[in-house]
Amino acid sequence: GQQLNQSPQSMFIQEGEDVSMNCTSSSIFNTWLWYKQEPGEGPVLLIALYKAGELTSNGRLTAQFGITRKDSFLNISASIPSDVGIYFCAGSAYTGANSKLTFGKGITLSVRP
Amino acid sequence: ETGVTQSPTHLIKTRGQQVTLRCSSQSGHNTVSWYQQALGQGPQFIFQYYREEENGRGNFPPRFSGLQFPNYSSELNVNALELDDSALYLCASRDKGETQYFGPGTRLLVL
Numbered sequence: 749g750q751q752l753n754q755s756p757q758s759m760f761i762q763e764g765e766d767v768s769m770n771c772t773s774s775s776i777f778n779t780w781l782w783y784k785q786e787p788g789e790g791p792v793l794l795i796a797l798y799k800a801g802e803l804t805s806n807g808r809l810t811a812q813f814g815i816t817r818k819d820s821f822l823n824i825s826a827s828i829p830s831d832v833g834i835y836f837c838a839g840s841a842y843t844g845a846n847s848k849l850t851f852g853k854g855i856t857l858s859v860r861p
Numbered sequence: 862e863t864g865v866t867q868s869p870t871h872l873i874k875t876r877g878q879q880v881t882l883r884c885s886s887q888s889g890h891n892t893v894s895w896y897q898q899a900l901g902q903g904p905q906f907i908f909q910y911y912r913e914e915e916n917g918r919g920n921f922p923p924r925f926s927g928l929q930f931p932n933y934s935s936e937l938n939v940n941a942l943e944l945d946d947s948a949l950y951l952c953a954s955r956d957k958g959e960t961q962y963f964g965p966g967t968r969l970l971v972l
Contacts, residue, residue, distance in 0.1 A: 751903060779959040790865075790951050790963035791904070798959065836903050840959045847959055848894065848917050851903030 752837055754852035763861050765827055769835055771852050772819045777839030780813050780820040781849065785834045794835075795822070827859050864888060865954050865964035873970045874942050882937045882967045884952035893935040894961060895927060898949040910935060939969075947971045 753772045761767050771780070779798055783791035795806050797813035797820060804811055810823045820839075824831055834856050838849040864887035874880050886893050892911045896904035906919035910929035924940040933954070939946055947970050953961035 781960065783963070788965075788968075790867075790965045793960060793962060796960045838903075842917075847892070847955075847961075848906040848909060848919065849896075849904070849953075849961060850906070853901070853903050 752839060752850060752852035754835075754837055754855050756855065757853070758856045758858070760858045760860065761827055763827060763829060763859050766823065766825045767827055767857065768821055768823045769837075769855050770819065770821050771837030771839075773839055773850075774818070775839075775841060776817040777841050777850075778817070779840040780811070781838045781840070782809075782811050782820070782822045783836045783838060785836060785854070786832075791836055824857075827857075829859050829861055832857060832859050865952060865962055867950075867952055867964040867967050869967060870965070871968045871970075873972065875972050876942055876944060878942050878971075879938065879940045880942060880969060882939075882950050882952075882969070884935045884937070884954075884964055886933045886935065886952075886954035887962055890954035890956050890962075891933055892955050893929055893933065894953045894955075895935070895937045896951040896953065896963075897921070897946075898951060898966070900948070904951055907937070942971045944971050 782794045785791045795811040802813040834854040836854045837852045866885045894909040895907040898904040909917040913929045928936045949966045951966045953963045955961045
């Protein structure tokens, strides 16, 4: 099935560093969501974006909904060891009752203490 | 904690068997979606239920079916299990907005 493009597959950073992740699509989305998943758990919502150009923060996390509606980025500032996990972007192309999320393959983030 | 619960947490079945997975939505959420997540992949949309009716389906065969109950809890049924059905099955609930909240998932292993 269709997937969003997330790369690289893995990122390794030092504790305290900032990290930025991109997500791109060939299709337009009305909503962009960023999730974090840890081993044995379901994805946990980090940030939701609903309007093109929107910039939203959640603590040390900042995400933006691209102007073209075909991309989004997530920035994590001053990383800490508990930021380790898999980060997924997801887009929704529909509004109202009929809605599905299309996911990227995820980026595995490792943080060295 | 999202308020979305799933059972069982793990399940082992053999090829050809049938399985039923259950999901309890977050309070007030009338829409539930099911996703399949293979190892190393992002979740793939299976289908969505709204007010007890299926109103969206991904690229999955008819042997994947579901139910939503009046209390908005839901079931995913898979018949004639195949080895490739081994995956983490996630349900997600939402209200009128686009934000979906996921449960912890059921890990299914088909031998």
